[in-house]
Amino acid sequence: xxxxxxxxxxxxxxxxxxxxxxxxxxxxxxxxxxxxxxxxxxxxxxxxxxxxxxxxxxxxxxxxxxxxxxxxxxxxxxxxxxxxxxxxxxxxxxxxxxxxxxxxxxxxxxxxxxxxxxxxxxxxxxxxxxxxxxxxxxx
Amino acid sequence: xxxxxxxxxxxxxxxxxxxxxxxxxxxxxxxxxxxxxxxxxxxxxxxxxxxxxxxxxxxxxxxxxxxxxxxxxxxxxxxxxxxxxxxxxxxxxxxxxxxxxxxxxxxxxxxxxxxxxxxxxxxxxxxxxxxxxxxxxxxxxxxxxxxxxxxxxxxxxxxxxxxxxxxxxxxxxxxxxxxxxxxxxxxxxxxxxxxxxxxxxxxxxxxxxxxxxxxxxxxxxxxxxxxxxxxxxxxxxxxxxxxxxxxxxxxxxxxxxxxxxxxxxxxxxxxxxxxxxxxxxxxxxxxxxxxxxxxxxxxxxxxxxxxxxxxxxxxxxxxxxxxxxxxxxxxxxxxxxxxxxxxxxxxxxxxxxxxxxxxxxxxxxxxxxxxxxxxxxx
Numbered sequence: 068x069x070x071x072x073x074x075x076x077x078x079x080x081x082x083x084x085x086x087x088x089x090x091x092x093x094x095x096x097x098x099x100x101x102x103x104x105x106x107x108x109x110x111x112x113x114x115x116x117x118x119x120x121x122x123x124x125x126x127x128x129x130x131x132x133x134x135x136x137x138x139x140x141x142x143x144x145x146x147x148x149x150x151x152x153x154x155x156x157x158x159x160x161x162x163x164x165x166x167x168x169x170x171x172x173x174x175x176x177x178x179x180x181x182x183x184x185x186x187x188x189x190x191x192x193x194x195x196x197x198x199x200x201x202x203x204x205x206x
Numbered sequence: 207x208x209x210x211x212x213x214x215x216x217x218x219x220x221x222x223x224x225x226x227x228x229x230x231x232x233x234x235x236x237x238x239x240x241x242x243x244x245x246x247x248x249x250x251x252x253x254x255x256x257x258x259x260x261x262x263x264x265x266x267x268x269x270x271x272x273x274x275x276x277x278x279x280x281x282x283x284x285x286x287x288x289x290x291x292x293x294x295x296x297x298x299x300x301x302x303x304x305x306x307x308x309x310x311x312x313x314x315x316x317x318x319x320x321x322x323x324x325x326x327x328x329x330x331x332x333x334x335x336x337x338x339x340x341x342x343x344x345x346x347x348x349x350x351x352x353x354x355x356x357x358x359x360x361x362x363x364x365x366x367x368x369x370x371x372x373x374x375x376x377x378x379x380x381x382x383x384x385x386x387x388x389x390x391x392x393x394x395x396x397x398x399x400x401x402x403x404x405x406x407x408x409x410x411x412x413x414x415x416x417x418x419x420x421x422x423x424x425x426x427x428x429x430x431x432x433x434x435x436x437x438x439x440x441x442x443x444x445x446x447x448x449x450x451x452x453x454x455x456x457x458x459x460x461x462x463x464x465x466x467x468x469x470x471x472x473x474x475x476x477x478x479x480x481x482x483x484x485x486x487x488x489x490x491x492x493x494x495x496x497x498x499x500x501x502x503x504x505x506x507x508x509x510x511x512x513x514x515x516x517x518x519x520x521x522x523x524x525x526x527x528x529x530x531x532x533x534x535x536x537x538x539x540x541x542x543x544x545x546x547x548x549x550x551x552x553x554x555x556x557x558x559x560x561x562x563x564x565x566x567x568x569x570x571x572x573x574x575x576x577x578x579x580x581x582x583x584x
Contacts, residue, residue, distance in 0.1 A: 071323055073340055074335075074339035074340055074344075075336075075340075076332065076336035076337075076340065077332040077333075077336060078336065079333070081333075082333065082336060082337075085337075086336075107337075107454070108334050108337050108449075108451060108454065133356070133458075134352040134353070134355050134356040134359075134458055135352070135355060136348060136351030136352050136354075136355055136403040136404060136405075136406070137351075137401070137403070137404040138342060138348060138351075138402075138403055138404075139400060139401040139402055139403065139404060140317045140321070140345075140347070140400075140402050140403075141317070141320070141321040141342075142317055142320045142321060142344040142345040142348075143320060143321065143323075143339070143342070143344055144321060144322065144323040145342075146321070146342045147321050149342065151404075152342055154341060154342060154343045154348055154351075154352070154403075156352055156453055156454070164456050166453070166454045167337065167454070168337060168338050168341050168343050168453045168454075169341055170341050170342065176404065181356070181359045192340070196340060198340050198341060200341075
């Protein structure tokens with residue numbers, strides 16, 4: 068039996084730009100063409116102006132840590148060897164409350180601070196899947 | 207609640223336990239019959255059924271409840287409060303005379319099975335999960351770790367306060383024959399338990415098991431002639447503020463319970479000061495902390511010191527989770543809190559009875575969604 072792979076996104080027109088962007092080293096977020104609201108997770112309509120005219124844009128990749136947790140128990144075979152690892156909620160600089168789930172890398176849990184500035188980088192898990200992860204911005 | 211006044215007249219459990227070997231249907235039949243026996247009713251009296259877990263019509267059919275005039279299977283929702291509120295509304299509006307609400311909860315695969323690949327988390331829809339799973343974010347323990355960490359950051363609470371909460375819950379469980387975990391617990395033992403998603407520890411999580419719970423609602427008028435002292439539904443509320451991705455909540459500290467509690471108190475002349483005991487969801491212990499604050503039993507951010515000062519103990523300002531909570535009675539997904547609130551108002555709780563209890567609140571869930579019900583002694 069081959070070793071298990073990472074869980075793969077099952078994409079559609081709304082979500083593919085995020086993953087295609089990650090493969091190209093860009094953080095791409097859905098945005099309303101009507102009112103300019105960034106939307107994550109992707110949705111078919113804008114919750115602020117109810118427009119269906121939505122696109123995707125590359126963002127700066129800068130943000131801050133809203134919350135984080137150090138994972139000590141895996142719930143999927145691929146992550147067993149990674150324990151412990153950091154799952155974090157990152158608030159992107161583009162818009163208050165614009166948050167995404169990611170991993171914090173190259174930092175130990177005791178060194179993470181709430182509100183800490185972070186910057187995106189990209190980690191290729193397998194050729195088909197690159198994920199945006201975040202690292203501390205050098206002070 | 208508008209319409210006819212509604213009462214809880216029967217409560218019951220199945221043979222709750224770890225890997226019980228019984229089916230959902232079996233748990234539903236056992237719990238339903240236990241609740242009917244408690245009430246002094248028979249299957250012939252029931253004309254409405256609701257459930258989360260399994261199929262209410264199938265459960266009714268299994269017990270020979272026919273015909274059924276009101277039925278509902280709820281999907282993902284704030285635990286038992288949803289089938290309970292809808293059963294109560296069916297009675298209030300005259301859609302049902304006697305309505306049974308179930309929560310049937312089967313034990314989920316363990317972390318060991320999942321990490322070994324011998325079991326997989328159910329994922330019916332990857333449209334949102336694709337933004338979580340590739341980052342190793344699979345389990346409710348992980349959003350709970352995020353909520354708990356942010357809560358610790360913003361509040362006066364410490365990990366030692368969570369230890370005190372676990373100890374207080376276990377003290378109640380020691381006095382509850384139905385609890386699955388009844389060995390006394392020390393704060394040191396809590397702090398020595400492994401982290402799952404730091405700062406969330408093993409003993410912050412409810413205890414996995416198979417469970418069936420049933421509660422019977424009918425009119426106040428009908429309740430007068432039944433076996434148990436009637437317990438009345440004074441008010442209830444269901445609230446939601448966000449989609450089901452807890453990780454992207456706009457505020458992880460002030461979540462749906464805040465709005466839900468405001469709605470609940472707006473529907474009654476009673477106030478937090480009138481409540482004699484509180485039964486507040488503890489699927490993860492931080493949820494109870496949020497509810498204590500949301501319902502006004504302590505100041506915002508002060509649940510930790512409130513608990514550490516004994517506020518939730520039997521002699522405290524607000525006896526809370528007096529059955530021991532789901533961390534100790536097992537994962538009954540909020541139904542245990544409805545049943546415990548009912549038994550407290552009946553005065554049937556023995557060593558853990560809150561003296562003179564006349565008003566109780568029970569509340570379920572956190573984050574995107576929440577529900578609460580205020581009960582009074584008739």
